[in-house]
Amino acid sequence: MLEGKHQIKHSDVIMQLLVYYCCLDVSQNQQAFIDASLKELEHILGKSPLSLNYSFRQLPTDLKNKIDFDADDLFKISDNVVRILNQELKGIRALLKLLVCTEYESGLAKLCRNYDKSAWWGVSTDWMAVVYKLDNKYAIWHETLHLLGAHDCYRKGKDGQVIDRGPTCNANCVMVYAPSEETVNIKKWPFLCEKNLCKLRKKFDHTAKNK
Ligand SMILES: [Zn+2]
Ligand SMILES: [Zn+2]
16 A cells, blocks of 8 residues: 555656756866766755656757857846757757856856846846856755745845845755855755745646646
8 A cells, every 4th residue: 555655656756857057167076066966956856855856967068059158148148048948948848947057257157246246156047047156066056946946035125136135934945045054954855945845846847737
């Protein structure tokens, strides 16, 4: 009986969604760290109580080359990303959003910090998340989780600027401002508040169903 129940539970999980990421101007060591961090997150998200079957993949080079990351406006780049992904990933069970990992001093990272002065380590738009604190997997996970539906647990004004660093939740949650080893215990899963767990589930169900 118990086995049967487990099987039913797992049938919800069979549907897999790909999430693409790409690395711009990163060293080999950074690349290895990013790959390992995302592998780890993929594994963690698959565990109860979320059991979401995401698979993180590097964006193929030919696709990456089609995106103009040198544009002088963050939203131009973001629009470009979603257009290319929509064109190229048609029919593929994938989230049409992109995680971009880039060097702290890259043009894109500077563009992000210009747009939001309080964005120390990363920024997310509707279609793209950019992370440039590449030695901190908490930062990589935080920006990735935005793509998967999580919201910040600190307050922002209408212009997107931070007005209160919070945290606005009282859980062990990686969506706090500038998450690190000091503020989040990743040994205790789920390291997300109830509100964000809910958002992640909804996002997965909605995207998977509409594919
Ligand atoms: Zn955030
Ligand atoms: Zn939270």
